[in-house]
Amino acid sequence: MNETAPAEARAGAILTIDLTALVANWRRLAARASASECAAVVKADAYGLGAEASVRALAAVGCRTFFVATAGEGERIRAVAPRAIVYVLEGLPRGGARALAAARLRPVLASLEEIREWGAFGRSIGRRLPAALQFDTGMNRLGLALRDAEAAAIAAQDVDLTLTMSHFVCAQWTDDPRNARQIAAFEEARRAFPGAPASLCNSSGIFLAQQPHYDVLRPGYALYGGNPTPSAPNPMLSVARLEAPILATRWIEAGESVGYDGVWTAARPTRLATLGLGYGDGFPAAVGGAGRPAPEAIVAGRRCPIVGRVSMDFVMLDVTDVPEGAVYRGQTVELLGETIGVDELALRCGTIGYEILTRLGRRYERVYIGG
Incomplete structure (x- = not known):
């Protein structure tokens, strides 16, 4: 069909993505913790709204750190944001160190095996490579156990540790006691890494009364218009x-x-x-x-x-x-x-x-x- 035909003539429906609203949401979230860096989670094609367009818009207003799920997603982000910091949440695929390093991606390492493999590759090329460490404080999905913190600190001596992190289970429910338990567990893990930057807050975590903002915020859903506070009116704009x-x-x-x-x-x-x-x-x-x-x-x-x-x-x-x-x-x-x-x-x-x-x-x- 002629590309000049109206959009409604070319498709059964039209999806409009408001990048101005996306940027406004990022700024609102950043303002809640002005002492912290506000990153952006852009995995799953920026939650379905288009990773390249979203990253360009966010990078243009000062967002410099992005989180993706896979190395392939990271390569897409690197292509449109060559100077950005890009973390890969699925960590280091077995044998994938060379590809991640070549694309300047930072794996979120979640096991001693991953830490050692990333460190060994860094030694083989003569430099310590940047990465994050993830601790499991209750999600039971990915992450180092708290009992492995000291061993992780030893293994990570060959790694340029740029971030320690964990992930909330139910931060959207502000009075859930698991939030306080996770904050305490994360504090325990961090003691093995004095001075390392830290990140705990997803979209909902940013709104917790405890304000566990640390150094880097990791909003995702709220950026794209989802309500991070489901028991209260949505503070975000529709995207x-x-x-x-x-x-x-x-x-x-x-x-x-x-x-x-x-x-x-x-x-x-x-x-x-x-x-x-x-x-x-x-x-x-x-x-x-x-x-x-x-x-x-x-x-x-x-x-x-x-x-x-x-x-x-x-x-x-x-x-x-x-x-x-x-x-x-x-x-x-x-x-x-x-x-x-x-x-x-x-x-x-x-x-x-x-x-x-x-x-x-x-x-x-x-x-x-x-x-």
């Missing part, structure tokens, strides 16, 4: 907006069903609007159920529920209560944005906002604004 044009409308009678398997039946004469996106685009297949209200979309300023099963390429809305003249083919409908945030959409779909963002589909026409 992603998902819209789709109405493909068609139709009336059905009471008693008629909608979509695969006929799981939803109209209780009254109902006007439907069909949109051209579905689970093939990463839109959640679950619609309500288990006591949850159905996801909604904004049509002519009104909330309209999704009805029937989400299929691979289509969702249907009940637009009966919208004035008939206000619903038409080609009209733009908002499914995610300032009115319906990522956390609300996730709750109504029985998932989490992280999954909503990271599954945003490649069939969407992506539009970047601001930055």
Whole structure:
């Protein structure tokens, strides 16, 4: 199709990423701990919103440290931010030291074996290579055990230790006693590394009353508009907006069903609007159920529920209560944005906002604004 055609003519839906809002979120988080460096977690393609564009926007306003999951993600970041510090959260792949060093990536080392392998490679090329050490303080995922702190300090003598870190289990729940226990455990681990910079706070950790900000903050979800304080109003700006044009409308009678398997039946004469996106685009297949209200979309300023099963390429809305003249083919409908945030959409779909963002589909026409 002609590349000059309108975006809505080329794709079933349009995903707009507001880089100005992304930058504003980073600045808000940085301001909460002005004595700490505010990094950015950009793994999983910047939580689905585009790593290259996000990194460029953040680097332009002073973000100089980024965290990714894999070495491959790190190489992508290095290509657009050649002077940035890039940490690889999955650590050092066996035999991968040469590739990480060549790309100037810093592995987050989580075992004695990794520390020794990274140190040995550094010795082989005649210099100590930078890396972070991660301690497990309760996640039981990746990280050195506290009992290994002294052994890690000995092994790390061949490493340029630029950061010690751990990860909160449930910092979003500010009164959970595990937060205090993790802070205490991290303090214990740090005693083996006097003077080494430290990092503990994810997005939610930045808001804890204990203020365990240390030297480097590692926000991720909040940067992209997710609520780091789910028991309170969201302090972050919405970054992603998902819209789709109405493909068609139709009336059905009471008693008629909608979509695969006929799981939803109209209780009254109902006007439907069909949109051209579905689970093939990463839109959640679950619609309500288990006591949850159905996801909604904004049509002519009104909330309209999704009805029937989400299929691979289509969702249907009940637009009966919208004035008939206000619903038409080609009209733009908002499914995610300032009115319906990522956390609300996730709750109504029985998932989490992280999954909503990271599954945003490649069939969407992506539009970047601001930055």
